[in-house]
Amino acid sequence: MLEFTTEFSLLWWVMAVLAVAWLVVWVYKSQQSIFGKKGAAILRVLRIVSLALLLFLLLKPELYIRKLEEKPRKLIWAIDHSRSMVMSKDSVEVRKLPTYLRTIADRVKGNLEVDVISFGSKVSENPDFNFNEPSTDGYAWIKHLQNTRLENEIAAVVLVSDGIFNSGYSPEYFAHELKVPVHVVAVGDTTQFPDASIYSVVYPKKVLPNTEFEIEIIAKALYLENIPLKIRLDGEGSRGEIATFRATSASESKSYKTFIKSNKPGIHRYSVTIDAVSKEKNTRNNTYVFYVEVIDERSKVLIIDEVKHPDVGVLREYFSKNTQNELVSKKPDSLRFLNSNFDFVVVHSPVHPLTFAFLQKNKALPILLISGFGTDPSGLSELIGRDVTRFSREDKAYPVANENFYKISSVNFLSIYSLPPLDVFYSISNVKAEDVLSFQKINGIPTNKPLISLLETDRKIALFHGEGLWKWKNKLQMEGDSNSFDQFFLKISRWLIHSEKKKPLEIAIPDKIQPEDKLLVKAYVYDQSNLPVSNAKVSITFTDTAGRKFEYSFAREGTVYTASAQNFAPGTYRWKAEAELAGVKQTESGILIVEENDLEISDLVANHDKLRKIAQNTEGKFYLVSHLDELEKDLLAQGFLPLIKEKTQKIRLIEWWPFFAIILILLTAEWFLRRYLGSY
Known part of the structure; x- marks a missing residue:
């Protein structure tokens, strides 16, 4: 043409x-x-x-x-690279997968183009087939394909897995979003043996000294009916038996709560152990180790008690139970002579003149503000520096996550769950898209109206443009994900408190890793003008509990310095980074935890039922890894239409x-x- x-x-x-x-x-x-x-x-x-x-x-x-050009569509092989894949009777067939993939790619050449990705704790487009991933995120490969492939580019997906997904979201509820058949190749042994395990421990990562903190222990027993299993807790502040678990059915889980007294600052190791019995084949999941850091610092939070509202109740509950916060509640009448030594303030539907006077007086004080029904529009407009107009009737606004938001890390629950709407009573103008964490969806139509904004002027303001957060918490609790609500407000709180002033030396290092992980550390060095420099000498030293030191030098890549290390034994390591520039040394220090728990050995029973659901929900087929020849015949028999592209x-x-x-x-x-x- x-x-x-x-x-x-x-x-x-x-x-x-x-x-x-x-x-x-x-x-x-x-x-x-x-x-x-x-x-x-x-x-x-x-x-x-x-x-x-x-x-x-x-x-x-x-x-x-x-x-018009015809191009073969892609056959995606998504291969589980977690360690459990080679801990079963099918390990030989799993190790042969690279050879088989080369063969199948040759046989379907011309009709299909084969792409191979691996997933575990992360997704890779260049699989190494080492099968050493420490965990399995069953949702990550779906999200990866949605973000990296065109809508009509994929002809089909072949998922190779044992169905043991121990992190992220369960894929059987999301695989249909790819809109292509997902054929499943099942690996692993579904035979269930008697097993006692500490499945999980819910605990705070950081606590204050001389306080009691609660932990929740989840124990599981499989085919161990009426056998008493003692559960012990060992660590600083607590030691000894805390419960006896006696299962009454073939498969049973039970939760136990207990309190631990925190003492001196530092990182403390705790272990929870359940009795092993002679019938067990896997005893490595009988112990769960966790670390709690005792810190001698807390954020001081002021709640201005203007209105009685369920939103205020859920926020008060969150800040009260979080031991990193010291919560103070004041009526507007008490603000007149109150000093401003708070890290941030929480206010719902501000209307009292003394509330606005206090906030205007303390111009640098960060605010978490919920704009509810009773909010004074003129006072709010003056406070945030934007025009505020009240609606004649409220909008029911559902959250739509801003995928390009960068000020805090992703808030998955905004897009994963169908959250109830917030009641929005005001229109607030001149909010930049880059400041919007979530937009409004009204009557099923996404808009560019902000629902949650993180504003920065003379102060930081986390602004909720509507009320009804209590409904979000209830919904998340019904979904069994009460932690997401707390994590969301933890991120908001940290953003409000965080100072934008750069340190002369900044180190990007994870808090925790698995023993087999490769640790990647990045360093950033700044001069007195807060400009990055590229001629500094940077090193980092790790010290274990025995006092042994391990030193690594950083390599320079532009203005970023990188160092890598691996083969850390489980335990805690104190690290100290040092940068030398023009004879002046800058230091930064912290703690690295190498975890002792192995998610991949906590449950080695393959879940083929979950894999069958993935195939059924996507109109795919289910195969055992020993029957790959059947999969090959079915693929060759299908007439996949080519992808037609217009080239100009x-x-x-x-x-x-x-x-x-x-x-x-x-x-x-x-x-x-x-x-x-x-x-x-």
Whole structure:
């Protein structure tokens, strides 16, 4: 398909061609006696056409050539690379997968293009087939394909897994979003043996000294009915038996809560152990180790008690149970002589003049503000520096996560769960998209109206444009995910408190790793103007509990310094980083925890029922790893339609040599004809 476009109107070209034609006719009319009537007519045509083509170039014409191309669609192999994949009777077949994938890629070549990705704790486009991932996120590969592949690019997905998904969201509820068949190749042993385990321990990561903190222990027993299993807790502040678990059914879980007294600051190791019995094949999951850091610091939070509202109740509950916060509650009348030594303030539907006076007086004090029904629009407008208009009736606004938001890390529950709407009573103008954590969806239509904004002017303001947060918490509790609500407000709190001033040396290092993980550390060095420098000498030293030191130097990549290390034994390590620039040394320190719990050995029973659901929900098929030949036959028998793409080639006529060749031929023909007829 061909298409011409010009920068200027063709009318100008037509007028110019008519003028040129008149001039050429006039010239050749006077030379008709030389060339003859017929010869002059031919010469006129040649000259007019060649000049018309040259004049056409003044319009800056472009030629578009559109072609339809067929391209094979992709067959995606998503292969579970967790350690449990090679801890079963199918380990030999699993190790042969690289060879099989090369064979299947050759056999479907021309019909399908094979891509292989691996998943575990992370997703990789370049699988190493080492099967050493410490955990299995069953949702990560789905999200990865949604973000990296075009909608119609994938013909089918082949999922190779044992169905033991121990982190992230369970994939059987989300695989259908790919809108392609997901064929499942099941690996592992589904035979269940008697097993006692500490499945999980829920505990605070940080606590204050000389306080009691609660932990929740979840124990599981499989085929151990009526056998008493003692549970012990060992660590600083607590030691000894805390419960006896006696299962009454073939498969049973039970939760136990207990309190631990925190003592001196530092990181403290605790272990929970359940009795092992002689029938067990896997005893490595009988002990769960966790670490709690005792810190001698807390955030001071002020709640201005303006209204009685369920939102205030859930926030008060969150800040009260979080031992990192010291919560103070004051009525507006008590704010007149209150000092401002708070880290941030929480207020719902501010309307009292003394509330606004206190907030205006303390201009640098961060605010977590919920704009509810009773909010004073003029006071709010002055406080946030934006126009505020009240609606005649409230909007029911559902949250839509801003995928490009960067101020805090992703808040998955905003998009994963169907959360109830917030009641929005006001329109707030001039909020930049980069400040919007969540937009509003009204009557099923996503809008660009902000629902949650993180604003930065003279102070930081976390602004909820509507009320009804208590409904979100109830919904998350019904979904069995009460932790997401707390984590959300933990991130909001940290953003409010965090100072933007850069330290001379900043270290990016994870808090926890698994023993087999490769530790990657990044360092950033800044001068007195807060500008990054690239000529510093940077090193980091790790010290274990026995006092042994392990030192690593950083390599420079532009203004980023990187160091890597691995083969850490389980335990706690204190690290100290040092940067030297122009004889001046800067230091930063912290603690690294190498975890002792192995998610991959806590449950080695393959879950083929979950894999079957994935296949059923996506109109795919279920295969055992020993029956890969059946999968191959089915794939070869299917007639996958190719992906048809339109390819457009743009040619500027002034750069297209055939066009000039035509003009040259016309001018040459005119010249030869004039010579032949007796001119020149």
